[in-house]
Amino acid sequence: MIKCTEKQCNKTKYIIIILIPVVLSAFTHLWNPTGFPSIYIDEDHYMRRALQVLEGQGPQESILVYDHPYDHPYFGQIFLASLLKIADYRYHADQNAESPQSIEQLYLTPRIIMGLLAVVDTLLVYKIGEIWKGKKVGFVSAILFGVMPLTWMLKMTLLDNLLMPFFLSSVLLALFVGKRFKKDSSVTALIFLSGITLGLAIFTKIPVVTFIPLVGYIIYKETKSFRKIGLWLIPVILIPLIWPGYIIYSGNLENGLNGILYQIERGERDFADTLNFIVFADPVLVILGIVGGLTLTFVKRDLLFVLWTIPYFLFIWQVGGIVKYFHFIELLPILAISGGFIIVTISNKISAMGKKSARKIKIHNFLSIILIAGIGIFGLTCTLMVIGNNTNETFFELSAFISNYVVSNTDLNMKTTLMGQHWIRSFSWIPMYIHDKTNFVKDVFPERYLREPLKTDDVLMVVDNQLKHDVLDYSVQGEHLDKIRKIYHNSDRVGLFVDNPIKNIDINQYPFTNMKEVRELGLIEVRSNHVNEDNIVYAQTSNGTMDSENLNLTVPQIPMPTVADPNLKVELVASGLKYPTTMAFVGKDDILVLEKNNGTIMRIINGTLLDKPVIDFNVANKIERGLLGIAVANQTLNNSTGEKTYVYVFYTQALKDGNDVCSGATVCDEKTNPLGNRVYRLEWTGSELINPNLILDLPVGPGADHNGGVIKVGPDGNIYVLVGDGDSCWEDEFCTGTFEDSTVNAESSNVPTGHPPDGRGGILRINPFGEPILGGENKTTGVLADHSPLNKYFAYGVRNGFGLAFDPISNKLWDSENGPGYGDELNLVEPGFNSGWLKVQGWWPVENAQPLPPERGYFGDKIVTIPDNLETFADKGHYSSPEFTWNMSVGVTALEFLKNDTLGTQYQNDLFVADYNNNYLYDFNLIDDRTKLDLEGDLVDKVANNNAELDSVVFGQGFGVATDIKEGPDGYLYVLSHLYGNLYRIVPK
Incomplete structure (x- = not known):
């Protein structure tokens, strides 16, 4: 050695x-x-x-x-x-x-x-x-x-x-x-x-x-x-x-x-x-x-x-x-x-x-x-x-799609303009230098967009949530937006990408605080104004496949949603729907589905989407307007005709589709503003919807948000309609002309000195003819008052909601409500229930008329259990705290109770809830008396402070914004995907 x-x-x-x-x-x-x-x-x-x-x-x-x-x-x-x-x-x-x-x-x-x-x-x-x-x-x-x-x-x-x-x-x-x-x-x-x-x-x-x-x-x-x-x-x-x-x-x-x-x-x-x-x-x-x-x-x-x-x-x-x-x-x-x-x-x-x-x-x-x-x-x-985390998978998919579009599309005279937020430039160098394919970039930031005109006629538009909001919200003004909106509305969707947040990571906990700078693309829509339908179909279908005989485009496959229970699985029932909102069963394996923007009610029979719609309504469809709610009931309304199948539909009615292009409260008029948010009762013949009857006519304002639109037929046979506050005018100075009385600062939104209720900002209860349900000694008063429309209110103080469901055991009503960046809620709704808006959202005070979304955890211990200065309508209304809240914005959508034990006895009579931002499907147990959710661990305080705390109640994920959940006649749970245009079913393996 x-x-x-x-x-x-x-x-x-x-x-x-x-x-x-x-x-x-x-x-x-x-x-x-x-x-x-x-x-x-x-x-x-x-x-x-x-x-x-x-x-x-x-x-x-x-x-x-x-x-x-x-x-x-x-x-x-x-x-x-x-x-x-x-x-x-x-x-x-x-x-x-x-x-x-x-x-x-x-x-x-x-x-x-x-x-x-x-x-x-x-x-x-x-x-x-x-x-x-x-x-x-x-x-x-x-x-x-x-x-x-x-x-x-x-x-x-x-x-x-x-x-x-x-x-x-x-x-x-x-x-x-x-x-x-x-x-x-x-x-x-x-x-x-x-x-x-x-x-x-x-x-x-x-x-x-x-x-x-x-x-x-x-x-x-x-x-x-x-x-x-x-x-x-x-x-x-x-x-x-x-x-x-x-x-x-x-x-x-x-x-x-x-x-x-x-x-x-x-x-x-x-x-x-x-x-x-x-x-x-x-x-x-x-x-x-x-x-x-x-x-x-x-x-x-x-x-x-x-x-x-x-x-x-x-x-x-x-x-x-x-x-x-x-x-x-x-x-x-x-x-x-x-x-x-x-x-x-x-x-x-x-x-x-x-x-x-x-x-x-x-x-x-x-x-x-x-x-x-x-x-x-x-x-x-x-x-x-x-x-060790992978945060770029969706980015690489999107980059490949854009590159292939630019490179492979020989019809574009060798040149394409990529349009989007400032990060659209991320996608230009690969086709430019890897494939020697000239392309131009157009940033939608106002100053940069207006600096020079477009250099090509053909535009590939990459639309994230912020850009989509700016494009569709006509209260947001700008010369650049006028030009961008024309391109958007003259284009077709050719790709859809969803970048979901990484699950089981709390970015507020060290060392995952390092991941606060992780770019989450969210929902990305790719649109082109150069789609040749005769020989090329770029649009990705809802099952993730693509017709591209003449192209070699790489399109991400939409993954199947997943459920946490290994004994269950998700099946694809049907695809090809366009921005569906809600659905209703009219028979076994026979489903009516509403398409928000088109105003069409489509029919799915035995898993096949029929080509022609059952009916086509003229709808205003900006942002949250459109064809929104449907409910079906077998009822006897006339003894001479006997029992019939009636379909109740909520939609924003217009003179023609998309006729709500007004750019603000001060310039809208009757020609461009929607006719109203309306509920119609129709008869189902087995193949057609006939005899429409207007049973509820509600006003609209310049704001296109907060329409609600959920309809349920209650165990009592009455019609329950959730209507948002309309997101109309936050200040009186903007409520002029046609919208002078459209202010959201109404009594129904807990402004005692505000405008009288006009049917918005609450849950309305009417009979099949649109009449209020009256009680009292002489059967002359509603829950809150004896005059219209306040006598139709079952609950009030509602900001914006998309979910209603009746407990099959107690017959009690539950609803969901979404806050301004925080305080999304689940509520048990008793007659006269006051949800608290504009004074409180979730457990936290609303400190100004139009609160900005706070950071998660912003409110801390600033809890409100008994808000002050609420409107009580002569003590007939009562506030109660939510049964569950998110101290963040998740965008709660649909609710449904599962009556049967087809998926397992552990799920029978549970409340299922969907959200927008996390793409989650939740499963909540209720306590024995059915008045509260059975919550454990970090959720005992009824507050989810971050996604990690939600793990115990997450039932499934990846449904592509579930806007409706229904229990089918077969006892299985059906989930409707707004983004993917798919209908899914959860079944045992």
Whole structure:
């Protein structure tokens, strides 16, 4: 056996010590590179620019490609392009069509490169810490930098990560100057290299200029020579000046100034919010770093922490118009080094405690090792919990679909305009550079949209929830929206994508606080104004298949919904419906389904959707208007004709379909405003709906939200109709002309001095002829009053609801109600029930007329059990707290009690509930007297504060917004998907 010399052993030991944090860093930054974090729009910007460099088109992007090409110096794209070239990045596609897997591969190489740069950064952090404060500090600093959760940002293809090796090298070389200066008078090369590397970092991103005092201080501290500082400043200044020199030389001075001003003046996110995210995403690293930094500054009288943090911090606070979480990447090294310093300091204090006997020294050393190892293991464990998630699957599917559409559609004269939110640019570089297919991008932000007209006639529109709301809500005004709305309404849906939140993760709990910045696309609708129905059908059908004989498009398959019970399964009954809302059985395997926007009632027989509608109504269909509710009952209304099957329908009636295009309360008139929200009674002949009779006529306002529309035939044979408050006018000044009396501030919304009730904001009870149900000694008064329409109110104080269900055992009525971003409810509705709106929502007060959606948990303990100043209608109305609430917005939709035990006795007589935002189907048990829900664990307080607390009641998920749930004649549970256009059935396996 060959023994090493002491020098060789020490060298081997040193290498092993260095390799520990390096290997850990390689593991955390190279594992699951495309799964987490989410692909951010800036990564696509830099990939597009890097590929332009690889194509030999020059370092500076053209204003024809991006509105602000001069937002950063161009060394970043040159460096990234060089790394891609070294990595032999094969970006020219060998195939005509992309798949989600091939798209992922295009992101894999740059993400791996970023991971490798992070490993290099870890080594540099080690060396900086070692030279600055010793080997122990270097080792612990590198461990923290390599494994703590917040360093997941180093995996992203960002300028901050591209410049980091240059910046850290500049700091390290400056520290080497001091080490060399004591031994060798010739340090010119080190100083000049430090200046070059810092100059390149500034040439990558301008804010790095704030680190000039840091590196300059280190050099001066070690050399005490202004001459050497001057030598160092030459490359620091001259290298970044290449960019403005290029701008002036190319005649783009105005564009260059506009690019810089764009970066300064835009303010898309509050600085405090970003700082709050950083602190709560990794409080351990932040606290250790700050405590260590303060100790270095005030105890050790060392200025490096201050010079590293304060100038940069002040710059992005005061100058940076937009501050994102990744703008703090430059501060991660100093947080790790300062944190390493304080840990080593504490460790040394432990080792120095007590008398230094050999045994105690071993124990103290062991405790020090445990402390350091414990923090490392803790950080690594937390990081793995975060980076192990896959957050980009839907993004890759959407990107593949868009790319294939642009590339494969030869009818578009080689050019397409991609339209959407600012992140629509994420999808342009792949068809542009991978497939050499020219495309243009149109951002819907007002200023950018109006800057120039569309460059092509053919538009592929990517519509997220926010854009869809802006397009369909005509109270939102703008010249750009007028143009966008025309394109939207003249286009057809060609793809539908749903990016559901990751289940069983509470982003308010560490370390999952890091996932608050995960991009959740939500519902994404892709629309095209160039669909040739004769030979190409792009539209994805509801079962996830696609007719694409002439195309090779990659379309995501809509996954089947799932249920938690392994003894049950979900079946697809029928597909092909268009935005269905509710359904009703008119026989076994015979179902009528309402289509919201078309105003058509479709029929499904034995799982087959018939081609022709049973009936077609003229409906106003903006936002929550449309064909909304249906109920069926076998009743005898005329003794001479006997029992018949009657169908009750709620819809927003118009002169023609979609005739509600008014843009606001002050400009709407009778020609453009809907005729009313109306309930009709029709007769079902077995094949037709005939003899419509208007039994309820309700007003509409300029707002298209909060119509309600749910209808139930109660055990008493009466008709119960849930009507929202109409979301009409929040202020009297907007309620003019036609809508003078349309204000939501009515007595029925708990404004005692408000307008008299007009039929909205409550649950109405009428007989089949539309007459109120009267009681009292002379049968002359309703639940709340003896005059119309208040005598029709069964309950009031309702904001917006989509669910009604009668308990099959107690015959009691339950409803659902949705709040303004919080306080969604389930209620037991007794006669005269006051749900509390506009004074209280859920358990929390409504503090102004139009509350903004608060963050989850915003209200905390601010609970209201007995609200003040409620309208009681002469003590005939009574408030009671909800039986269940969500302290967040989930968008509760349908309710249904399951009477039979077909799915199992454990589900018999349970209340099933659906929601919009989570795509969940819930199962609630009731207590024996049927007056409350049987809640356990975190839900005992009747409040769900986050999704994790809902696990015990989640029955199924993935139904694509279930707008109706019905128990069929066969005893199975039928679920209607509004988004997918599918009808599902839950059955035993």
